[in-house]
Amino acid sequence: MAFRVPSSVASKAGIFQNFYRLVFNPLSSITRSISVDSRYFIQGSAEDIQLSRPVQLAGRKYLPGSFASGFPEQLSSPKEGFPLVLKARNNGELDRKGIQFWSECFKEQLPGLYENFRNGGAPVAVLIRGLPIKTSNDSSRFIEGLGFEFFSYKGGSGIRKQVDDFVLSGALDAPEYSVELHNDMSYSTVFPTKFVITCLKKSKFGGETGICSGRELTANLDADLKAKFERKGIRNLRCFVDKSEGTDCSWQRVLLTEDKNEAEKFLVANGYTFKWEGKTLVYWSDASPTITYPLTEEKLWFNQVHSCHASYFKAMPMYEGSDLADEKYPAHTIHADGDIIDPDDLDKVRRTGWSTAVGVSLEESDVLFLDNLAVLHSRLSFNGERVVTTANLY
Numbered sequence: 001m002a003f004r005v006p007s008s009v010a011s012k013a014g015i016f017q018n019f020y021r022l023v024f025n026p027l028s029s030i031t032r033s034i035s036v037d038s039r040y041f042i043q044g045s046a047e048d049i050q051l052s053r054p055v056q057l058a059g060r061k062y063l064p065g066s067f068a069s070g071f072p073e074q075l076s077s078p079k080e081g082f083p084l085v086l087k088a089r090n091n092g093e094l095d096r097k098g099i100q101f102w103s104e105c106f107k108e109q110l111p112g113l114y115e116n117f118r119n120g121g122a123p124v125a126v127l128i129r130g131l132p133i134k135t136s137n138d139s140s141r142f143i144e145g146l147g148f149e150f151f152s153y154k155g156g157s158g159i160r161k162q163v164d165d166f167v168l169s170g171a172l173d174a175p176e177y178s179v180e181l182h183n184d185m186s187y188s189t190v191f192p193t194k195f196v197i198t199c200l201k202k203s204k205f206g207g208e209t210g211i212c213s214g215r216e217l218t219a220n221l222d223a224d225l226k227a228k229f230e231r232k233g234i235r236n237l238r239c240f241v242d243k244s245e246g247t248d249c250s251w252q253r254v255l256l257t258e259d260k261n262e263a264e265k266f267l268v269a270n271g272y273t274f275k276w277e278g279k280t281l282v283y284w285s286d287a288s289p290t291i292t293y294p295l296t297e298e299k300l301w302f303n304q305v306h307s308c309h310a311s312y313f314k315a316m317p318m319y320e321g322s323d324l325a326d327e328k329y330p331a332h333t334i335h336a337d338g339d340i341i342d343p344d345d346l347d348k349v350r351r352t353g354w355s356t357a358v359g360v361s362l363e364e365s366d367v368l369f370l371d372n373l374a375v376l377h378s379r380l381s382f383n384g385e386r387v388v389t390t391a392n393l394y
């Protein structure tokens with residue numbers, strides 16, 4: 001089936017025109033395998049970041065789908081190279097050079113890592129340990145130093161607040177809720193190609209970051225399910241009340257404007273169809289369940305059919321006992337032909353994702369850099385204060 005793709009914006013079809021320019025510095029040579037600059041980084045191993053205690057998944061309260069049969073019991077520990085572990089060499093001379101120096105050192109590693117994925121290796125997911133990052137401003141300067149375009153969270157489905165020039169908070173959902181695996185903003189007609197998390201304060205318990213290779217997930221998903229979604233597409237529905245209702249789910253907060261005309265302009269420019277139901281804004285777009293990855297031209301599962309479905313919200317503490325119609329939640333998904341999504345399909349997507357994922361327990365000052373097109377991320381529930389910053393980059 002044909003999907004409408006806005007021509008004036010970065011989209012599933014058009015986002016990749018700039019991909020090479022933004023990932024590869026044309027002046028740098030592209031290596032054929034992982035080759036870390038040992039002047040600045042020591043390459044760690046999966047042994048270094050094994051989970052120190054089991055992370056229960058099956059039957060986990062407030063984790064969507066976790067009570068369905070076949071759900072994996074526990075989250076796996078990292079595998080060799082996923083994520084890749086880079087430990088910054090700390091010595092007086094390097095420390096004095098500052099955070100942006102480290103941004104440049106790290107960015108120089110990227111072409112080799114993307115090339116490794118092109119050649120069949122793991123997607124780019126890098127845990128950088130030992131950087132001099134203590135505050136959100138440090139984190140912001142590290143992101144700024146990478147020199148990628150900052151991608152606005154306008155239209156983003158999560159609740160995240162801008163905490164410094166180049167970084168947002170992590171998801172501000174209730175700590176007891178586990179945010180499902182997803183490629184950031186993959187429900188949107190425009191989306192970032194990179195996602196970066198920095199840990200500033202580790203929670204006392206839980207709060208692990210699950211990550212999942214999009215290539216492995218695509219391979220592991222049921223073939224009939226993939227074919228069905230390719231055939232029937234996904235319609236991403238959004239529904240936002242007016243801010244006068246006093247919730248975080250207002251169109252003003254999500255679209256970062258108080259002006260209805262501005263909101264409508266954004267929706268038109270980004271290829272959405274919209275309508276007003278009184279003061280409530282409803283908009284939607286149709287999408288393929290996959291993207292074609294620019295470096296390899298392979299099809300990767302890339303959507304939030306599960307984590308933008310009403311069932312995602314119904315599993316949240318804030319909606320416990322809610323009797324809202326599915327399409328009245330801030331987001332909901334159906335097929336592009338109007339059929340509802342089969343709940344068994346949602347269960348399959350969820351259990352395949354978690355069976356494929358690995359968990360990373362971020363330490364303070366850790367940076368986790370992810371290729372958002374090829375790596376899904378999540379956040380497990382936690383106890384105690386936890387502070388991370390996030391950045392969406394293009």
Ligand SMILES: [Fe+2]
Nearest residue numbers: 182183184377
């Ligand atoms: Fe996210």
